[in-house]
Amino acid sequence: MKKVPYRNQFSKILGLTLIAFLFYTVPATAQDDASGEVAAADAGDAKKGKALFNQNCAACHALNRKMTGPALANVEARLSEEEGLDKEWLYSWIKNSPGMIKSGDPYANKVYAEFNQAAMTAFPTLTNEDIDNILAYTAAPPPSAPAAAAGASDGASGTATQAGGVSNEIILGALVLVFGLLVVMLLLVNKTLQRIAQANGVIVEKEKAEKGLPLWKAFAKNQFLVLVTAILLLLGSAYFAYGWMMQVGVDQGYAPIQPIHYSHKIHAGDNKIECKYCHSSARVSKHSGIPSLNVCMNCHKSIYEYTGNPEGPSQEDLENGYTNEFYTGEIKKLYKAVGWDETNQKYTGESQPVEWVRIHNLPDFAYFNHSQHVSVAGVECQTCHGPVEEMEIMYQYSSLTMGWCIDCHRETNVKVEGNEYYEKIHAELSKKYGVDNLTAAQLGGLECGKCHY
Template sequence: MKKVLYRQLLVKALGLSFLLFSTSFYAQEETAAEETAVEESSAAGGDAAKGKQLFNQNCAACHALNRKMTGPALANVETRLYEDEGLDKEWLYAWIKNSAGMIASGDAYANKIYAEYNQAAMTAFPTLSNQDIDDILAYTAAPPPEPVVATVASADGEGGGASGGISNEIILGALALVFGLLVIMLILVNNTLRRIAEANGVVLEKAKAEKRLPLWKAFAQNQFLVLVSAIFLLLASAYFAYGWMMQVGVDQGYAPIQPIHYSHKIHAGDNKIECKYCHSSARVSKHSGIPSLNVCMNCHKSIYEYTGNPEGPSDEDLANGYTNEFYTAEIKKLYKAVGWDEENQRYTGESQPVEWVRIHNLPDFAYFNHSQHVSVAGIECQTCHGPVEEMEIMYQYSPLTMGWCINCHRETNVKVEGNEYYEAIHAELSKKYGVEELTAAMMGGLECGKCHY
């Protein structure tokens, strides 16, 4: 009777766990609703969807819909010009296609805009047809779409991502429940087998442990084992001590937090900005240099917020706090440091220095010239600095040790094509030693005086 009772309890417990797991699975199923906001055309007959594409291609560099940038805000610009200034659509056609001509003709409103915005004439767009301009005006007249808020999974497991599903907490809870039931089942089976054995007259005895010496006494009495262990510990200690001392001054993997977060992944990776655009001195100077904030403002006068990937930030970015709002806040830090009045689009003169933390730092007695490697040798930045275009936070990729540099000089072939100086050296070495390939080491790249004054 007891055996039957245990079996019934096990069946009921397993059935209950399966029921709970299935219920939680279907309770967590969700479907993500996508926002589709394609605006209808305005009263002028333009296509707002086409106008949005044209706006992003031609206007977004200097204009935004609801804020002043290099040029004025363009939301409802057609209505404002008609009602406030008494202008018509023909004036807009002429202004967009040839703004300089409108200013030269003495048009009052054209010269007013010219004077208000630092006497910089708007770029002419003669290739835009009247229908294209109507489409752009339809987009500027349409109401802006509602902002899309990324769904982040909360700590209690809600909001299981764009495609729905079961949260990790529920899966772990179900697995823990199944594991607990298995443990209970094994205990019940063990007790049942013991009862069956006892009912059949089988006597279960516990194995008697033999009296043995304590482990430490047995170890101390074995002199050979003590000697071998002592030698092993001494060699291991020497090995780890040597490894630790060899890492003194080696900062490979060093990734300090900067006062303004700069993502090489976004700039060099997503936007394909060349390294030497910001670090221009690497071509002509010993140092690669830290780019001035004015270089940043070449783009960020117009890029005042980060919109990111249209699909939204990845789960890894969300886990690290790298949201669109985070990057936009860092742009505001840049404006504060450079003294940029975002509202009036001008410099205030109240700048603040940015205390960047240096990452790559060679000893003072070591000489390294960026221009010699970048311009003369044609070495890519990634050779020493690693996959910079994939780094969210910049870190020291290479060890930058003496041995690492020497190995590079021994293994890297010099590009002699088109360089008469190198071609002459190569010819002499080939004549004397039969050298087919020329390395930096063959040209004296291993001499102490090359890197140490």
């Protein structure tokens, strides 16, 4: 094989260039990172500080707005410029604020008087390094990364969409071209065969079918076929009519849009809030109840915006419009409904009713008691309502038909041990049936009067 000198020379030059580029770029980057780490170590780690801030401070403080306590953005620089206080003062204040108030410190007492004479919680377990990290976080500039990331993701998705569109057009064009070629080939084959037939003197004649009775007349004369067809049509009509009537009042999958968007996925899923914290009446009442807005405000007095997942919203959430701004806007709707003044942190008294749309609605002739199932039987909410911790929009998971309830009564074992509600009857029924596991059906769960009174 003949060698090509210029190709080998070109490869050597390219390789040396890449090595030189890596040699000068990587050390410089590493040096910059190292210097950045040293600087971060001296001034505190803002990333660690954010975690400490959310864990210890976020319940009462925000960076850029007044809440239960003052805003903490650039707090170290502000106190140094306006009050002449150094970091040592902050160490003492955060670790033992009540002690500084009692000692007569002027600024400590000023803050104490300004915020309704409520002393800040002391954090003696925080080290000076922890406080440095928190201060580094409060001094950090407002993050612009999410917007840039969103823009980048939008650009990336746009590019991907555009690329996908071009690819689809190419595939469609290729299919059209192939189809056109097939049509042309068939026409050519047809003409070729006709020429061959003519050259050999073969004449192809199309046979004409003999005229007979029309199909519908032949069908009408066959009485047996007419009878069978009529029976099949009647049976099919009855089947579909029965199926349609059996769906009357069955709203499985019903997911209405609520006036204020509430995500069970965020509350029950991400934040692990127990169902019965909001639906507390399910323990003691027939109905589970709609939580009052005061229950929402127990948390949302301090949670005034949704920061979401640190990694950002998923692609599915972005497609559905579930962004951090969207959830924050829903919190503002809550504030408007209860009449909450964010600036002054107090109620205005101007509330508005929220017209929630009911999802689960049993017929009036059916009796169902939540407390009997939740408190006595110990049935989990997910048994009837499905995986609510995964639902962005709440919907009716089960059919809630009589057959569905009866099947549950037949298959579900009643918790016998430690159940005082059935303490005596459990003992008698265990002797009667000779088994330890008793179903709701054996306890009368199939009697008509239990549900239809």
